[in-house]
Amino acid sequence: MKKQHHNYKDIPGWGMDADPENEPNYPMKNYTGDDHHRSDYQRSAPQPKDVEILMSNERPKMSAVFGNSVPPSGLSGMIRRYAFKHSEDRYRHWLPLIFADRVNMFEGVIDDLSRGYLPNMVAERGWKMEMKHNPKGFAVKIATVAAVGYAVYLILKKKK
Amino acid sequence: MDYRGPYRVRTVEKPMPKILHPEDAIIRVTRTCICGSDLHLYHGMVPDTRVGSTFGHEFVGVVEEVGPLVQKLKVGDQVLVPFNIACGKCNFCKQGLFGNCHESNPMATAVGGIFGYSHTAGGYDGGQAEYVRVPYADVGPTVIPPDMDPDDAVLLTDVVPTGYQAAEMGGIKQGDTVVIFGAGPIGIMAARCAWFFGPSRVIIIDHVDYRLEFAKNYAYCEAYNFKDMEDPVVFLKKTTDWYGADVCIDCVGCEAEGNSLQTFSGKVTLMQAGTATALQWAINSVKKGGIVSIVGVYGPPFNLIPIGNVLNKGLTIRANQASVKRLLPRLIEHVQEGRLNPKGLITHRVPLEEVADAYRLFSSKLDNCIKTVLIPSAKA
Ligand SMILES: NC(=O)c1ccc[n+]([C@@H]2O[C@H](COP(=O)([O-])OP(=O)(O)OC[C@H]3O[C@@H](n4cnc5c(N)ncnc54)[C@H](O)[C@@H]3O)[C@@H](O)[C@H]2O)c1
Ligand SMILES: [Zn+2]
Ligand SMILES: [Zn+2]
Numbered sequence: 001m002k003k004q005h006h007n008y009k010d011i012p013g014w015g016m017d018a019d020p021e022n023e024p025n026y027p028m029k030n031y032t033g034d035d036h037h038r039s040d041y042q043r044s045a046p047q048p049k050d051v052e053i054l055m056s057n058e059r060p061k062m063s064a065v066f067g068n069s070v071p072p073s074g075l076s077g078m079i080r081r082y083a084f085k086h087s088e089d090r091y092r093h094w095l096p097l098i099f100a101d102r103v104n105m106f107e108g109v110i111d112d113l114s115r116g117y118l119p120n121m122v123a124e125r126g127w128k129m130e131m132k133h134n135p136k137g138f139a140v141k142i143a144t145v146a147a148v149g150y151a152v153y154l155i156l157k158k159k160k
Numbered sequence: 161m162d163y164r165g166p167y168r169v170r171t172v173e174k175p176m177p178k179i180l181h182p183e184d185a186i187i188r189v190t191r192t193c194i195c196g197s198d199l200h201l202y203h204g205m206v207p208d209t210r211v212g213s214t215f216g217h218e219f220v221g222v223v224e225e226v227g228p229l230v231q232k233l234k235v236g237d238q239v240l241v242p243f244n245i246a247c248g249k250c251n252f253c254k255q256g257l258f259g260n261c262h263e264s265n266p267m268a269t270a271v272g273g274i275f276g277y278s279h280t281a282g283g284y285d286g287g288q289a290e291y292v293r294v295p296y297a298d299v300g301p302t303v304i305p306p307d308m309d310p311d312d313a314v315l316l317t318d319v320v321p322t323g324y325q326a327a328e329m330g331g332i333k334q335g336d337t338v339v340i341f342g343a344g345p346i347g348i349m350a351a352r353c354a355w356f357f358g359p360s361r362v363i364i365i366d367h368v369d370y371r372l373e374f375a376k377n378y379a380y381c382e383a384y385n386f387k388d389m390e391d392p393v394v395f396l397k398k399t400t401d402w403y404g405a406d407v408c409i410d411c412v413g414c415e416a417e418g419n420s421l422q423t424f425s426g427k428v429t430l431m432q433a434g435t436a437t438a439l440q441w442a443i444n445s446v447k448k449g450g451i452v453s454i455v456g457v458y459g460p461p462f463n464l465i466p467i468g469n470v471l472n473k474g475l476t477i478r479a480n481q482a483s484v485k486r487l488l489p490r491l492i493e494h495v496q497e498g499r500l501n502p503k504g505l506i507t508h509r510v511p512l513e514e515v516a517d518a519y520r521l522f523s524s525k526l527d528n529c530i531k532t533v534l535i536p537s538a539k540a
Contacts, residue, residue: 056268065245069212
């Protein structure tokens with residue numbers, strides 16, 4: 001069912017100068033005119049939803065398939081649910097998601113610890129490779145971080 | 161592999177992926193690459209990258225199991241899997257826009273589904289794993305021709321089509337001068353593929369000397385380090401008779417270096433989605449009426465680019481995620497005829513267990529790394 005607000009084809013000169021060869025997206029897009037049929041195409045059966053999926057509010061329903069990895073959970077999940085109330089146009093969609101990602105990182109560590117697993121930060125960060133292939137640069141980096149840390153410590157100590 | 165937060169990944173045992181939809185297949189991964197796109201995830205730049213996710217969108221493997229509606233693929237087939245998840249039936253897929261499928265990502269409308277690329281790209285587990293679920297198994301996966309090296313095949317899942325499409329979107333005419341920003345795997349492949357369209361000069365710009373050296377040999381192009389230039393835009397104007405390049409291609413994306421204002425606003429304060437330095441340079445060093453082609457990845461919110469210059473110079477901007485499936489037949493031909501040598505980009509092979517080291521190596525550009533292949537150990 002297509003809505004037609006007015007008979008645009010009656011506008012004088014409508015479509016007269018259209019040049020189908022001049023498709024700026026060609027050859028990336030093989031223009032068929034199907035765009036004007038919008039969403040009436042034959043779609044695959046919907047994948048059953050077995051976990052919580054946050055859906056963009058810029059579409060009316062789920063896509064036929066989707067990923068079901070890592071459903072939202074905990075505090076980061078609450079932030080993500082908030083983010084998905086807003087469209088992809090809004091900063092209040094994307095900034096909370098980035099923030100949730102940071103919160104999620106801490107949740108990950110807490111989760112590890114609660115299972116009695118101490119994450120090996122040095123190995124996870126691949127520092128072995130820095131030490132092997134970039135020893136000088138890496139030493140300077142570590143020294144800088146340590147020096148800044150020590151300076152901050154001194155300043156805080158003085159304040160007390 | 162398992163993402164734990166920015167710059168932290170490890171390997172863990174995860175449950176075997178299951179068929180969740182009748183058109184799914186399960187693939188046992190035999191080779192998988194780390195991509196420049198994965199670095200955006202690794203650096204925590206992509207919104208909704210959840211701890212516990214598996215990355216990886218470049219992989220080849222063996223079909224292990226198929227859903228009841230899968231007709232073309234058989235258990236045991238060796239396949240390469242395009243990085244985009246595409247239904248083949250929506251109006252976008254039907255028009256060859258396989259990177260923009262409307263039926264593979266409920267979580268964002270501005271991005272199609274991509275394996276292992278955050279929930280913003282559909283929340284799929286990726287292929288840097290022993291096994292992976294592949295939706296729409298009759299659409300994307302392509303049986304690897306028997307005479308093809310799997311190392312070539314794995315680069316056909318992303319790097320080769322992306323580099324080729326970067327050049328294709330440039331609308332390069334015979335005799336053109338083409339400038340490519342970024343000498344990572346994508347930029348190098350774009351430089352190589354640009355020649356298929358008949359330019360007279362191909363120039364590549366980066367700030368990592370070993371990559372420039374590699375690009376010069378691999379892609380037969382001129383290579384310059386922007387750190388040696390006072391102003392890259394003036395340099396490029398000068399070398400094109402003060403005219404500007406005919407075509408500029410951005411193969412860097414949202415983590416470009418080289419402009420402190422972009423870096424401050426994009427990386428330090430997150431006022432924009434990363435840095436758009438390379439795109440800014442591309443717009444400002446292309447000729448009037450020229451074409452800027454973008455394959456470097458940018459995030460969904462927004463970036464600071466000189467849109468006024470786009471208007472005043474009458475530029476055409478073309479950009480997309482590569483439509484891998486559309487390009488595969490032609491590219492397989494180029495590889496089989498020996499015109500393209502994708503595996504020549506591979507500098508490192510690492511067991512999947514050492515994924516943390518492999519990410520660090522590629523991210524910090526250590527040990528002259530261009531492209532890394534991860535090899536999972538699962539046996540049939
Ligand atoms: N559109 C697609 O389909 C698609 C597919 C794959 C990758 N990509 C994107 O392409 C980009 C490149 O991928 P890659 O694997 O080659 O990554 P990479 O990180 O290895 O390469 C990026 C290169 O750009 C260089 N660079 C940084 N700032 C620069 C600047 N201002 N000017 C010129 N060069 C600069 C870096 O030194 C690096 O060598 C990434 O953004 C990636 O996400 C897009
Ligand atoms: Zn990739
Ligand atoms: Zn589709």
